[in-house]
Amino acid sequence: MLIDSHSHIDGAEFQLDIDEVFARMKEAEVGGALVAGTSLQDYERGLNFANAHKNVWYAAGVHPSTKDDDHEASIEELVGLTQPQKVVAIGECGLDYYYEEAPYDAQLERFARHIEAAKLANLPVIVHSRDAQEDTIRLLKEHDAGSTGFVLHCFTGDKKMAQDALDLGGYLSFSGIVTFKNATQIQEVASWVPSDRYLVETDCPYLAPIPFRGKRNEPSYVRYVARKVAFLRGETLEKVAEDSTQNFFRLFSKAELL
Template sequence: MYVDSHCHLDFPGLRERLPEILARMRENQVTHALCVSVNLPDWPAVMAVAGSAANLYASVGVHPDYEDTPEPTVEQLVEAARSEPKVVAIGETGLDYYRLEGDLEWQRERFRTHIRAARAAGLPLIIHTRAAAEDTLRIMREEGAGEVGGVMHCFTETTAVAQAAMAMNFMISFSGIVTFKNAEALRETALAVPLDRMLIETDSPYLAPMPHRGKTNEPGFVMHVAERIAQLKGVTPQALGEATTANFFRLFAKAAGR
């Protein structure tokens, strides 16, 4: 009934417990999960995890927080995406001005590389943005990101930013943050995002939702994100789950065999 649209099952603390994690997914009706790449040296581990179960998928990309790591080229990303049936998206990519300071032009150039690769490969983008919404949206427009669309993952920006992204064919994904007590503004945004433009995620191993906050997050916990948003919208968790699952396979068409 639920799909975790963004997790990092190759990270320490999760990869060693993969059979247990898959079992908890089944118990909590989480049918699929997307294992997201953060750099190229660790990408083989992402693929190993994704290849270990039929209901796991992968992406390829380099996170904006990884400064001292090999830079991807458009050609590398496209070749990886085309050679691996399990790769359904490019990313995660984007901009993060919160953790890093100084001249961040390299981040912006890396972001442009990913958008160009996504367009060449015909795959959607997974975008991370933090304290950089204006530049993120500007580069998305300049590089034609709307041609392939994608998802604004672990969304924490304003409703206006969500609307601007949706206008470029992007979905908005909510994580366990939406369950936190101090996240009222984010809940207002979740209320404003239509069901047919929404995804849910854990961003495991980070950001475990209530009532698991402070613990290692995992895909089986995405049900709590769904339950909180369903409560906000006045729908059943099942309806929320069915809608976001349909959205996932519509966006990541390669996962649906299209």
């Protein structure tokens, strides 16, 4: 069994065929999926979706690029969002410096609040990091994110970032990018990361793996991610499925498999 550790299947892209999406998950032996929140506006929709479906869990948080919320979530508000049983993490949150006009200071402050909220809620943090390697690691270290657990979702960093995150007690999650021909840096990390410190994900509807690149991604495709990771590690798909699933439930210990 595999778990899609990061998805957005509560979105509009899946409204018309969600039953078929779940059927394909079952056929691919994908036993569950975590839905990552990206804004306060998403919260009710995402939580309702998780509550409506068995073995779907939710993470509450505000993406670093989100600008649509009418206010910045306080630490106390973020903690409050984690009270429902299906909310198993804080995130996705972090830093995204891809666009030069990004308000870096505001992102740093938002990220710090999320880490502190996760510590108070005793839940792990789902970290989004794009072109912000040094600041991401610095804040994770300064705020002792390892004490509550964290994962660098859709890992695209280099060997140093991977090792720094592991040294802090974090996990790495590999997405469809690991199947791309030119993703040699990510593939190298996937080949040596400790077997008890990685997850697999889709980040659907984005980043569909080969052979579906450019199409809508969905949780059943996490099998292609796991297959590539297995190839890189010289292991069987079954071994990667077992390890990544155990790692998921160790990190997201509030998640219950029914």
